[in-house]
Amino acid sequence: MKADLDRMLGGGNKWRWSKPHITLFTAKAARADEPILVDLMRDGCTCYKPFDLHFSGYGHFQHSRTVFVNPIEKAPIEDLSVHLGTIVRLQQGMQPKEVWGSPHPHMTIGKGIFGRGQFEMALKFFEGRPYSAEMRVDGVLLLRRGVNPTTCYQPVGEFRLG
Numbered sequence: 001m002k003a004d005l006d007r008m009l010g011g012g013n014k015w016r017w018s019k020p021h022i023t024l025f026t027a028k029a030a031r032a033d034e035p036i037l038v039d040l041m042r043d044g045c046t047c048y049k050p051f052d053l054h055f056s057g058y059g060h061f062q063h064s065r066t067v068f069v070n071p072i073e074k075a076p077i078e079d080l081s082v083h084l085g086t087i088v089r090l091q092q093g094m095q096p097k098e099v100w101g102s103p104h105p106h107m108t109i110g111k112g113i114f115g116r117g118q119f120e121m122a123l124k125f126f127e128g129r130p131y132s133a134e135m136r137v138d139g140v141l142l143l144r145r146g147v148n149p150t151t152c153y154q155p156v157g158e159f160r161l162g
Contacts, residue, residue, distance in 0.1 A: 025085035045159040050138035058126040068106035077105035
């Protein structure tokens with residue numbers, strides 16, 4: 001569906017460079033802390049078992065101009081988000097407002113669709129369109145927000161669950 005969205009909308013929006021993803025948590029961390037975060041994520045992922053997700057249908061967030069697919073099983077995402085986010089927050093001495101999870105687990109397929117009429121076009125494209133899929137979640141990718149619009153997020157580390 002991401003490829004369909006990209007073809008339909010075209011253009012140079014930042015969303016075109018992101019892969020479909022599920023954001024587990026966001027942390028306001030210094031770049032100098034990345035080696036510590038890598039270790040915390042590696043350790044946190046080893047004690048969490050892989051799980052299956054099933055998806056059904058689409059949704060959107062108007063405020064961020066985001067289109068997503070809905071996971072049927074939200075609890076495993078929420079649990080992993082809390083597990084890893086809490087480890088990072090406690091070990092780094094961060095305040096709760098410095099580490100936060102998504103209040104609505106979802107898989108983003110397009111974010112920041114701000115081109116003239118593009119978000120509305122995307123919503124119309126997905127409206128009433130059936131969608132179902134499944135996937136095995138067996139790893140986590142740690143990303144850093146990039147400074148270049150063509151590299152919105154840059155990989156820092158990849159970690160296997162289990």
